[in-house]
Every structure is written in C-alpha cells, then in structure tokens.
Amino acid sequence: MGLEDQAAVKRVADEHGSGVVVLLGTPDAESTQTLAQTVVAGDPSYAGPLAGVPLGLPVLHVFEPEVRDQVPADVYEAQVALMEMSLDRDAILAGLREARRVAATT
Amino acid sequence: MELRGKKVIALGERDGVPGPALAECARGAGAEVVLTLTACYV
Numbered sequence: 001m002g003l004e005d006q007a008a009v010k011r012v013a014d015e016h017g018s019g020v021v022v023l024l025g026t027p028d029a030e031s032t033q034t035l036a037q038t039v040v041a042g043d044p045s046y047a048g049p050l051a052g053v054p055l056g057l058p059v060l061h062v063f064e065p066e067v068r069d070q071v072p073a074d075v076y077e078a079q080v081a082l083m084e085m086s087l088d089r090d091a092i093l094a095g096l097r098e099a100r101r102v103a104a105t106t
Numbered sequence: 107m108e109l110r111g112k113k114v115i116a117l118g119e120r121d122g123v124p125g126p127a128l129a130e131c132a133r134g135a136g137a138e139v140v141l142t143l144t145a146c147y148v
Contacts, residue, residue, distance in 0.1 A: 001145065005117075009117075012141045020140065024128075026119050026122050039115075060109075062128055067131070070109050070136075075130055075134040080131060
C-alpha cells in the first residue's frame with residue numbers, strides 16, 4: 001500500500017475507533033495477503049506510516065460469500081460480478097484465509 | 107460479519123475491484139463508507 005494511502009487508513013482508523021471494517025477488492029492472493037497484513041499487523045515493508053502499527057482491523061474481501069449475500073443482487077451484479085468472473089476467486093480467498101491464520105497466531 | 111452499521115474502509119485496486127465499486131456494495135449492505143481508495147500498481 002502506498003505511503004499516502006497508509007496515512008489515510010491510519011487517520012480514519014484513529015478517528016473512528018472500533019466498528020471500522022476493511023473491505024478489499026484485491027485481484028490476487030499475494031496482494032490480498034499483503035494488504036490484509038498491513039491493516040491488521042502493520043506495514044510488512046516497514047516503510048510507511050503503518051510500520052509497527054497493528055491496527056487489528058477486521059478484513060473482508062468483496063468476493064466472500066458472506067459479503068456478497070449482504071449486498072443487493074443488482075448492485076453486486078453491476079459493480080463486482082464481471083471482475084469476479086475474470087479473477088481467480090478461490091486463490092484470492094485462500095490468500096485471505098492464510099492472512100487470517102497468520103494474524104491469529106501472532 | 108454483518109456490515110450493517112459498520113464503518114467501512116474500501117481498499118480497491120485498479121486491476122481488481124476499484125474502491126468506488128466496493129463503496130457501492132458496502133452502502134448497499136447498510137454500512138457507512140468512511141474512506142475509499144483505489145491502488146494502482148504499474
């Protein structure tokens with residue numbers, strides 16, 4: 001995640017406290033894991049404002065069935081369905097599961 | 107996790123689902139969107 005984006009996420013998380021959830025639209029397993037790690041445990045590259053800052057935010061991906069089920073079908077169809085068909089959904093969600101596993105053990 | 111009533115940070119990506127599309131989904135689910143970003147890696 002870019003340095004300015006990290007600063008924005010940190011500011012918003014600090015401002016709103018609990019009840020903040022991160023919704024990802026990442027296109028592959030690697031970016032999903034990296035981004036999830038950044039907003040849960042801190043910037044893994046130790047370069048940005050989130051370096052050493054474990055925000056511990058809950059992370060969801062828009063391709064997850066539990067997210068899709070909460071979005072009106074016409075909205076999901078218009079905004080997400082095409083990308084979901086063209087990307088490797090299973091690999092992305094496997095990346096998210098791995099990020100959650102790592103977060104739970106650290 | 108129920109999104110209704112939550113504050114959502116929408117972290118989109120140009121090669122995946124962009125931030126504004128995520129924000130639309132979050133709002134549709136009853137959440138408040140507090141930040142929308144779209145990363146672009148080239």
